[in-house]
Amino acid sequence: AQSVTQLDSHVSVSEGTPVLLRCNYSSSYSPSLFWYVQHPNKGLQLLLKYTSAATLVKGINGFEAEFKKSETSFHLTKPSAHMSDAAEYFCVVRSWSGRRALTFGSGTRLQVQP
């Protein structure tokens, strides 16, 4: 079975400082991993995805994530937080079951302080 664990339910940073949102995964097969963002009262938007190509994946809005197989991690980073980054972030792994669906982490709420 596949699963993801988001290690922090809330992260608070100051504007202009780095962002680190942590995610560990468990997968029986070579995983496909994603980060989605959800702004308040909005749907989910894909930030970036890893599908066994380059281990450092660049996404939209300056975010990137590094796939580390030895650590079973897929942490999301951004060098400098912006107020508009305040949102909920979900780490997601592809399911290899017949559902052909995605399994979501519980989410990390990012606050950005002025």
Place this chain on the structure above:
Amino acid sequence: NAGVTQTPKFRVLKTGQSMTLLCAQDMNHEYMYWYRQDPGMGLRLIHYSVGEGTTAKGEVPDGYNVSRLKKQNFLLGLESAAPSQTSVYFCASRAAGDSYEQYFGPGTRLTVT
């Protein structure tokens, strides 16, 4: 190109009432999904469809039914609503193939009193 749309956006039901949530996509996607989102639990898969006329159960299917009579539409029904079904419901779709990237609708906020 509207992407994935959901109707209604908000709804309040009394316990025991029924309703249908409609999801529509204009991207000609094969696969469609219904999720529910509850605080601290991420999104959980209710039902899904891998093509027109097919449906299957997800993680939390009890109390819900679905139909996919047309490729572009995926309906989620609650026959007898319960307070435990108070949630935000998201529909998603994706193309066939290995990408697995799903496109989400804006959500329906349902309250059952």
